[in-house]
Amino acid sequence: MLRSRGGYWLLLLIGLVLPLVITPSFYRHIMTMTVMYACLAEAWNIVGGYCGQIALGNVVFFGLGAYSSALLVTKFGLSPWLGLLVGIVVSATVAAVIGWASFKTSGIYFAIATLGIGELARTLFVSWTWAKGSVGIEMPILPSSLLNFQFQGARLPYYYMILGLLVLFFWLVTKIGASRFGYYLRTINISEVAAEAVGVDVLRYKMLAFVLAAMMTSVCGTFYCQYLLYIDPWSVFPSAISMTMLFITVFGGSGTPIGPVIGAMILIPLGELTRGALGGQGKGIDLFLNATLMIAVTILEPRGVLQLMRRLPWRKERTHEQTA
Amino acid sequence: MSKLLEVSGLTKRFGGLVANNSLSLHCDGGEVLGIIGPNGAGKTTLLNCINGQLKPDAGQVLVAGQNIAGLLPHVACKLGVSRTFQIVQVVDAMTVLSNVMVGAFVRTPKVSLAQAEAEKAIEFVGIQASASAPLSSLTLAQKRKVEFARALAARPKVILLDELLAGLTSPEIKEMTTRIQQVRDQGIAVLWIEHVMEAIMPVADRILMLCFGEKLAEGKPAEIAHDRRCIEAYLGDDTNAES
């Protein structure tokens, strides 16, 4: 946890001001992606960080959110905002089904089930010709407006939209952490048996966490579709996005509201910049660095950067601050 | 007049092994029913069947007249059954207060009310000095108390204690036993599995002895202490038995 509330406001200020100071669109794109991934990680944080359920395929909700918007707009001429709602409903349903089927058994099944759905979704959408398959869907270019959910030109409003979403998600996760829901999730994380014995309907709360995370992820997917104005199964359903959500949260510090934000702030620009510098020829060097970082962090400090920060000598007086 | 807790015909099998064979017992508010027996007698299985962690193959578990046999533990808790565990299940990442609050939340969703209830429970078991300490710094006795407080914060009608004194020192045992008596005096029905005989025999109102899944004997502690079968069950034969 940052030293005080002031730290959070400072971060927000930087977030608000940064794109105005650094104007090249390449960097603004990185900022937008950083904030979006922070949102995705916050969503994952609820089910994976607080509740401790290893969801490995959350990208499926991202893709469903993206495709809902894309299909509703291109096939039915409806508003992408409706697509947002449809995406949320579809994602919540898928999450509910998978959760209900797997949460009654051990966590391994849940991990495998979520892994499988991610892979499955990609292969299904690749061959779903009505949804344009591998060719992907190109969104019609419309005049900039909030109603159209599109902004041409500097595209700055996109950034502020997603930043607003992050603020909302951050607030949500903070509220959850301080509520009964949060206490229950953290107990389920450590001992489901104890949680049950103390009155927690474990199945119900795991499902709530998972469905909530799914809905939040879906919103990001819809955003992504409107931001890039082109999607295909490879860009919105890759398992890399699932693992990134996970890694960002763990790297930054899972089970805290600020962890995913810190993780995203460090890892996404790092990834984007190295990819631009090294990975361009498809040689996979950035992948290799990514992998090395993942392994190194996990083995050295599995509780993430936040814990690393706590280990610094000048922070020692805060050692009894355990919860966020 | 029906008791707070009435168990009848409780049977639980694991494959070919009959862990609980048609057991019946009762325990009323303000009573301590001690459950003793050699290892493997089926004591913890009995507890698990009562609080819902295991689904019994047969039998009824009536709490204030309502049959909860086979219902999930969280339902049993809402209906007034709390328990502690042999191996303490507390959340290291949360403070003592937070841990106990989890128990209080079954009665109220509000954080402030849960906190107040938890503070009461913490004071009752006597660990208010460590209320905001991290779990990792506590002794075993203190961790047991945290679990005890958590169970009490749920305002149970029936509380199931599973070897609460195991591994504690003499003074800790005396202290914990006093708390258990205080819980009983609050009108809660206390079902207490224990191996530390010197602690449970003087305190329990009645004792039930299990052996190989069957009820061997039931009665006042004094009767049980002189019951030949019980002595044999624990010691193998009566050569080492006292008078």
Add this chain to the structure above:
Amino acid sequence: MLGQLVVNGLLMGSVFALIASGLAFIYGPLNLVNFAHGDLLMTSMFVAFLCADKLHVNILLALPITFLVMGIIGLLDYRFLVRPVLQAPRLAQALTTHGFGVGLQALALFFMGPDFRMISNVTFRGSLSVANLNVGMARLMAGLAGAASFALLYVFLKYSKTGKAVQAIAMNREAATLIGIDLERMYALSLVISMLCTGVAGVFLSQFYYIFPVVGPPLLSMAWVAMVIGGFGSMPGAFIGGLIVGLTQAFGGFFMNPVLKDAIIYVVFVGLMAFRPRGLFGW
């Protein structure tokens, strides 16, 4: 026609079973979920490819070479990546093994490029015609190799002292140490055996399957499902699970849109989880 599907399904299923046993050998004794398993399979396929393409050896030599390489990789993996996280929470294990897998993919991408490869001078050519069934030699040998390896593993586990030790660890780690089993050695051994299974599967698969850096994850998914269908902890279960997955793929691919075959398997998997998580033979 039906017979053809059954044969193809069983043969491919036998390979899935072998891949699944590789997984089981790590999950059982080490209680580790190895997310790099698919990518390790990919590595063995590439090693086999290089044996055929660069060294121009046939499968008889490719097998021991692959064994050697995979065995070394397995030991290094164990020492540096697996051992540090054996006691760590599941999440940490997932990240380390996944990271390893991605690292392998990156290396494959760097050295071999993203293109799909096929071995041009396969050892098993042509096909066998029996009754009105037509079976590719490569697929036939893969299926037989899978079954044979599986049988060997089963015998090893059931009748050899080391095998029983491995089983003991899988069932109860602490008790195993109490009776004097050296956990370290057994862990390393289990990992090496898993690598050998992967090696066999990879070498035989490479005779007829496309080889490319990201071929691992989909195969891993199938292996997981096979394990779950058969039941965690059961070797015969993993084999039957593999066969079922193979058959479902064959029939599903024929009667429905080929893509749906994966969906069907997934639905079966979810249904099993919901209603019979023990699988067919599991604990």
